Amino acid sequence: MIETRIDRRFAALKNEGRAAFVSFITAGDPDLQTSLQLMKKLPEAGTDVIELGMPFSDPMADGPAIQLSSQRALNAGHTMAKTLEMVREFRKGDNETPIILMGYYNPIYVYPADKFLADALAAGVDGLIIVDLPPETDTELCLPARDVGINFIRLATPTTDEKRLPAVLKNASGFLYYVSIAGITGTATPDPHVVHKAVAAIKQSTDMPVAVGFGVKTRQQVSDIARGADGVVVGSAIVSMIADSLDGKGAATSETVERPLALVKELSGGVFDILEG
Amino acid sequence: MSSNETILNSFRSGPDEEGAFGHFGGRFVAETLMPLILELEEAYETAKKDEEYAFELNDLAKHYAGRPSPLYFAPRLTEHFANLSTVGGGAKIYFKRDELNHTGSHKINNTLGQILLARRMGKKRIIAETGAGQHGVATATVAARFNMECVVYMGATDIERQAPNVFRMKLLGATVIPVTAGTGTLKDAMNEALRDWVANVDNTFYLIGTAAGPHPYPAMVRDFQSVIGNEVREQIMEAEGRLPDSLVACIGGGSNAIGLFHPFLDDKGVEIYGVEAAGKGVETGEHAASLNGGKPGVLHGNRTYLLQDDEGQITDAYSISAGLDYPGIGPEHSWLKEQGRVNYVAVTDNEALDAFQLCTKLEGIIPALEPAHALAFVEKLAPTLPKDHLLVMNMCGRGDKDVFAVAGYLGVEL
Incomplete structure (x- = not known):
């Protein structure tokens, strides 16, 4: 398929000799304007790739932090149209940073899917991570996305064995997202050595970059994981920072943009450690 | 009439190998769970053909459940x-x-079938979701009977309105975990059970209470x-x-x-x-x-x-x-x-x-x-x-x- 911003970004970082820092936030959390402001400032704080969550009422693969962020966005009246609007607004000032939409299938299915792909592409979306669409369902969205030039980023997990890996890789594009733990987002802590071994094993079967996420919370973890992967994803830690900054009524304060950004600045430093030996 | 025609004209031949009934059904789950539901499907297909499994289930249905x-x-x-x-x-x-x-209730018909399957698969821990508590009780019952650890997820709202069933489950030795996420009802209990399953893939069997969920559950519970x-x-x-x-x-x-x-x-x-x-x-x-x-x-x-x-x-x-x-x-x-x-x-x-x-x-x-x-x-x-x-x-x-x-x-x- 045609080259996307994701492909270009990972290729450039490979030349630099370091891993990508991927930041996850939920679109519309805690409200559209605050969320857009935060999104626009993520690249200068050290984000190489933005993963933007599409809020869903029933996020089955997510831990409490991201569940709550989804609820905050929905309570503020967030919609799929507003998620795509955020991407359009972001693109007015940044045409390079890759944007991946992450979420669950139902809001796309009712949108419906073909219109969603057209609108997402027009808005400037580069990739999709849809948690509840395994390879067995590729005709639903994965193949149509590839046809319009949007990467379908596949998850591989500790339960994805050698037998299953080829199916997972078959129609994947952009990069492979290795889920570092058997579990939900933001809970258990991954062991870098186990993760490096798993990533190395996957790399035997694919030339695609492999990014690692789930449970990464500290700069040290970012640094450790980045030594054996092409990208590190941080999500729950960032959205927890948003939650901590809200006032008693759950509304944004003057800190709601700055505190998550400060965390991104700190954690993203971890991907540069490898360059300093 | 050829056997093919019989199948084409039947309402009873579903689901297909993808777990679909027409365009309904299927397997829309996170990658972590895919290998598990494929393994479950295989185990169920094998058990279905096993006379010993059928005998054991019928025997329990008769002498334990009262069929x-x-x-x-x-x-x-x-x-x-x-x-x-x-x-x-x-x-x-x-x-x-x-x-x-x-x-x-009818719930015991299903929990007996699934717990025997869990045993065959070597699973040691049973999880379930429940709304009214009937499925939770039926699950806790068979878990007690077969000496397995049992964790039941139940919406916090439902726990309040179904207190007697909550106590029954506890008497039966189950751990009842209140779910406050989302709206604290059955759908949220199911989300939470799925999250537990993803985090405990090695030893845990998810005993779903209704003819829904990813394939093979709808067909298996129906059977x-x-x-x-x-x-x-x-x-x-x-x-x-x-x-x-x-x-x-x-x-x-x-x-x-x-x-x-x-x-x-x-x-x-x-x-x-x-x-x-x-x-x-x-x-x-x-x-x-x-x-x-x-x-x-x-x-x-x-x-x-x-x-x-x-x-x-x-x-x-x-x-x-x-x-x-x-x-x-x-x-x-x-x-x-x-x-x-x-x-x-x-x-x-x-x-x-x-x-x-x-x-x-x-x-x-x-x-x-x-x-x-x-x-x-x-x-x-x-x-x-x-x-x-x-x-x-x-x-x-x-x-x-x-x-x-x-x-x-x-x-x-x-």
Whole structure:
């Protein structure tokens, strides 16, 4: 398929000799304007790739932090149209940073899917991570996305064995997202050595970059994981920072943009450690 | 007729190898769970062909659960509906007495089947979701019987309104975990069970309570519950010498209904009715009628009719009956609706409450609020039918668990 911003970004970082820092936030959390402001400032704080969550009422693969962020966005009246609007607004000032939409299938299915792909592409979306669409369902969205030039980023997990890996890789594009733990987002802590071994094993079967996420919370973890992967994803830690900054009524304060950004600045430093030996 | 044609013309051949009933069903789960549900499917396919497994299940069904449950002719309700008829009709009313099973509902049929499978797969830990608590109790029961650790996820809202069942589960040795995420009801309990499963893939078996979820659950639960319909076939032949003219069952997720319906789907002369919970009325938006008031979507591993808003966000179901209070429905029902093979109707809280009292007074059977919905529809249907019409309704649960809630609704202080 045609080259996307994701492909270009990972290729450039490979030349630099370091891993990508991927930041996850939920679109519309805690409200559209605050969320857009935060999104626009993520690249200068050290984000190489933005993963933007599409809020869903029933996020089955997510831990409490991201569940709550989804609820905050929905309570503020967030919609799929507003998620795509955020991407359009972001693109007015940044045409390079890759944007991946992450979420669950139902809001796309009712949108419906073909219109969603057209609108997402027009808005400037580069990739999709849809948690509840395994390879067995590729005709639903994965193949149509590839046809319009949007990467379908596949998850591989500790339960994805050698037998299953080829199916997972078959129609994947952009990069492979290795889920570092058997579990939900933001809970258990991954062991870098186990993760490096798993990533190395996957790399035997694919030339695609492999990014690692789930449970990464500290700069040290970012640094450790980045030594054996092409990208590190941080999500729950960032959205927890948003939650901590809200006032008693759950509304944004003057800190709601700055505190998550400060965390991104700190954690993203971890991907540069490898360059300093 | 070739065997191919038979299969093409059958309503009983699904699901296909992708777990689909038409375009419903399937396997919409996170990658972490895919290997597990494929393993489960394989284990179930193997067990199905194993005589020892069948023997063990039948033996437990007979001596532990109390099967077969009776098929009971309800004379006073039959007479009552005949008196209501303005056309001299009335129908003969039979109840399939699955409320007499051990643990008080049809749920035990399924939990026995699945726990034997869990044992065969070497799993040591059982997790389940529950709404009213009937499935939770049935799961905790078989877990106690087979000495397995049992964790039941239950919405915090449901825990409050079903306190006796919560205590039963604890007595049976289960850990009941309140779920406050989302809206704290059955759908959230199912989300939480799925999260547990993802985090404990090695030792845990997820024992789903209804004919929904990712393949193979809808087909597997249906198979375990089909004992209901298979027994009815034999029992009605013995009682009347012919098949019934119509079948009626209530529907939340739809497991008791598909269990009654499935063995009759290819008997063209049998009219089939599934009764959803209309709550305060489908037009009010406060209901649990996924087929009558929802639209197709993807949740909890399958494509099916769901209660949802225009954005595809799942909305809360509402019903007086906690067991029908689920915003989805088993995918096979969605398919049968679109095929037009089963008629899906809905009755309100108030209609179900009236039927609950009617059945108690006339037959000396206190029904659960769930089958009270089925009976409320029978009350509408029977007077329009001829006197020799044979109607079988599934009395899928007993009402002991509901008497306190009903007292509250009727304004009676206990």
